[in-house]
Amino acid sequence: MNRWWSSLGLVAAAALVGCASPARRLAKSRDFGEALCASQFHSRQPQADLDYVRARIDAEARPRLHLHALTREELTQALGPAGDRVADEAVVVRAIAGLDDVDVSDVQLRVVLVGQSKAIAPIELTRQTVSNLTREQLPQAEQIHTRSHRQIDMERFARRPLLGLTAAALEASTLFIVPVTVFTRHSRRVGASTVTIEPTQAEIAAAAPATAALLESAEQYTSGGRGMRDETSRVWLWPRFDDPDAKVVVEWTYVARGCVDARPRMRKSTTHAVEVTREATLRLPPGPDLPSRINARFGDQMQPLIASQR
Amino acid sequence: MVIRPPEFPEPTRIPARDRSASRAAPERYTARPPLIRPALRVAPGFSGRATGRPYAAFRLDVLASVMFGLQPGRRQFGLAPELGYSLRAPATEHDLLAGVGLVHGINAEEYTLGWLPRFVAQSGPDGRGMGVRNGLWFDFAENGFSVEVSHQWVGRGATNIHDFQVSLGLDVLMLAVVLSNARMAWI
Numbered sequence: 001m002n003r004w005w006s007s008l009g010l011v012a013a014a015a016l017v018g019c020a021s022p023a024r025r026l027a028k029s030r031d032f033g034e035a036l037c038a039s040q041f042h043s044r045q046p047q048a049d050l051d052y053v054r055a056r057i058d059a060e061a062r063p064r065l066h067l068h069a070l071t072r073e074e075l076t077q078a079l080g081p082a083g084d085r086v087a088d089e090a091v092v093v094r095a096i097a098g099l100d101d102v103d104v105s106d107v108q109l110r111v112v113l114v115g116q117s118k119a120i121a122p123i124e125l126t127r128q129t130v131s132n133l134t135r136e137q138l139p140q141a142e143q144i145h146t147r148s149h150r151q152i153d154m155e156r157f158a159r160r161p162l163l164g165l166t167a168a169a170l171e172a173s174t175l176f177i178v179p180v181t182v183f184t185r186h187s188r189r190v191g192a193s194t195v196t197i198e199p200t201q202a203e204i205a206a207a208a209p210a211t212a213a214l215l216e217s218a219e220q221y222t223s224g225g226r227g228m229r230d231e232t233s234r235v236w237l238w239p240r241f242d243d244p245d246a247k248v249v250v251e252w253t254y255v256a257r258g259c260v261d262a263r264p265r266m267r268k269s270t271t272h273a274v275e276v277t278r279e280a281t282l283r284l285p286p287g288p289d290l291p292s293r294i295n296a297r298f299g300d301q302m303q304p305l306i307a308s309q310r
Numbered sequence: 311m312v313i314r315p316p317e318f319p320e321p322t323r324i325p326a327r328d329r330s331a332s333r334a335a336p337e338r339y340t341a342r343p344p345l346i347r348p349a350l351r352v353a354p355g356f357s358g359r360a361t362g363r364p365y366a367a368f369r370l371d372v373l374a375s376v377m378f379g380l381q382p383g384r385r386q387f388g389l390a391p392e393l394g395y396s397l398r399a400p401a402t403e404h405d406l407l408a409g410v411g412l413v414h415g416i417n418a419e420e421y422t423l424g425w426l427p428r429f430v431a432q433s434g435p436d437g438r439g440m441g442v443r444n445g446l447w448f449d450f451a452e453n454g455f456s457v458e459v460s461h462q463w464v465g466r467g468a469t470n471i472h473d474f475q476v477s478l479g480l481d482v483l484m485l486a487v488v489l490s491n492a493r494m495a496w497i
Contacts, residue, residue, distance in 0.1 A: 022338075031331040037339035060329040066321040078316035094318040100329045209313040217315035230326065235318075256340075264344035264379060268493035271340075301322045 023049040027056040032104050036274040037259035054276045057254050061099040063278075064302040065111070065250055069093045069291035078217075082134040082210030090123055090133055091238045091290050092214070094221050097252075098231040098302060105257040105273075109232070111250050115243040123237040125218050127204065127211060133237070136208035139199040148192045150179075156186050240290060248282040248297070250305055280305045337383055344379035345386060345416050347496040348483055351375070353458060355477025357398055362471060369475055370397045371458075373407065377416045386416045390424060398473075403434035405462075407443060415449065418484065418497050422449035422456075432464050439466030445475075454481035454488075 021043050026035035032053065039049035070092040075083030086092065097109045113120045123129050131138045157164040164186040171180040181187040205212040217235065224232030258271045282303075287293035350373075357369035373394035379386035390413045396405035407428040415422030424447040432439045441464030449456040455478065462473040487494055 029332045030329055034337070034339050041339060062324065062327075064324055068318050068321070070316050070318070074316060078314050080311045080313055082313075083316075092316065096321065098323070098326070100327045102329045103331045213313050213315045217317070220315060221318055258340045260339065260343055262338050262343050262382065264346055265495045266346040266348070268495045298321070300319065302324050304324070 021045070021049050023053055027053045030056075030060060030103060032057050032060075032102050032254070033256040034103075036104065036254065036256035036276065040272075040274045041259055041261045050274075050276055054254070054278065057102055057104065057276075058278065058306050061102045061107070061254075063097070063099045063107075063109075063252055063305045065098075065109075065298075065305055066096045066302045067093055067111075067248065067294050067298045069294040071291045071295070072289075079134070079210040079213055082136060085135055086133045086210075086214070087240075087291075089240055091240055091294070093236045093238060093294065094233065095236065096231065096233045096302065101230060102254075104254045106255040107252060108255065109250065109252045111236075111248060113238050113246065114249050115241045115246040117245075119249075120238055120241065123239060125215065125235065125237055127208075127215065129237070130214050131208050131211045134208065134210040134214070136211050138211065139203045139207045141199060142197040144195045144197070146190075146193045146195070149190055150182075150187050151190050152181075152187045153185065156184075160184075160186070238290075242290075244286060246284045246290065246293065248284065248294075250280045250282065251277060252279075252305070253277040278305075342384055342386075342417065343382050343495070345377070345388075345496045346379070347377040347416050347418070347494075349373075349375050349377065349481045350483040351456065351479040351481050353456075353477035353479030355458075355475055357473050357475045360472050360474070362469075364401055367398050367400060369473075369477065371395070371407075371477055371479070373479075375411070377413050377422075379416050384417060385414060385420055388413050388416050390426070392426065392428065394428070396430075398434075401435055403432055405433075405443075406431045409443075411447070413447075416496060419452060421451045423447070424449070426458070426460075430462060430464055432466070437466055439464040439469075439471070441465055441471075449481075454484040455479065456481065 021038070023035045023039035023043050026032075026038055035053045035056075036050070039053050040046055043049045072084065072087040075087045075092065077083070079086065095111055099107060127138055163184055164181065167180040167184040167186055171178060174180070179187070182189065201212070221233055221235050254276050256274045259274050260269050260271055282297060284293040285296050287296055351371070353371040353373065355369050355371070357367045359365055359367070371394055373392055375390045375392035377388045377390040379388040381387055390411040392407070392409055392411055394407040396407055397403070398405070407430055409426060409428030411424050411426035413422055413424035426445040426447050428443045430441040430443050432441065441462060443460055443462040445458045445460030447456060447458045458475070458477050458479060460475045462475065464471045487497065
């Protein structure tokens, strides 16, 4: 009798496994791109399946983040008095985001600093904005203006010399009022133009050394493309502010592209992208200033984003 | 004072793991669902007859088929019902062909390999006959050309006729699809 019941149990378990939605089965085999597509286009409970797949991706990908803000001392040590001026107005932060390699089309990550109940927009890292912070004078770009003028086409003159000379003589006889050589294409009008020659790196480094050094550092510590695969690193400038409730909000999105339903087909159908977004809020501990609060929150180790939500 | 780019300390990393899919992705819900690929094949070739004259002849097959994928993925197993007409000359013989083949590939980005068994109904100057043709078919990747090697047996009364054939086929439907720039799932 016992054997009969255990056989029945095995059959029921097999039926349950067989009945698991395709999204869940695919997520268990870490086929997350397919699982995300299946949860949206081949599921009776799309939201529940999507939540399940999202939790599985998080568990496998273990997204993690590290921020380090340069302190006033570090900035002054590297940039001299200009570093002090930068530290008065801005926070220079390097962010490293990483995750384990999972099968999705793309992972996008957004880090926002929230203070005074609003998202703090980062300062764009350009020569002009950085030189405004360091209060250094950038060398001016040189502009060359060219006035509108007539240009002789020597190749045309070489090919049709007789026509060219006749046209030139005719044009001269009208005191150059009627542009006969333009009609015969032996000359052409060139419009007014302005060419801007940007200063070279060496000129910028000589005139604004702290600006050049800060930009070089930002470039050196920036790696990875627009999306996030494995690890990516960025340098940001955030305006300095004072708020005891300041926090870092991290939003990351797993993307599966090229989703279609599973019906047999002859013609190519429109594909869709499925995105699933997670958010984590990291509160900054109290401290004397924003850089030290950021550094106290992240320390010297990459922080797992899932665990840090607790 | 020497001005230098500020340096950021490197944090201690969490060692990365490879968490890619534990098996080959079937692409069921992405770009490769089971495919349906029609084909219209015009295949001139050589026919050799071991059991009577003419020993060597020209053969032309015109075959219409539809390959139905049975599984998702880049390469798919499928069934290919097929109807066709075949001409053998000189001593003109007309054959009607019908069968269901077993194919693997289907997606035109890859080669397709098939076993194509068919029933044959033959009409010629020496009378009528019925038989079977078995072919091994290789369809090249990314073009409409294919090669088929086949054996045909036809029973004509008490006479058994065995033909061996090699033909080079061109899928004219695929050519039309490519020229018309139609968006087909199997290209």
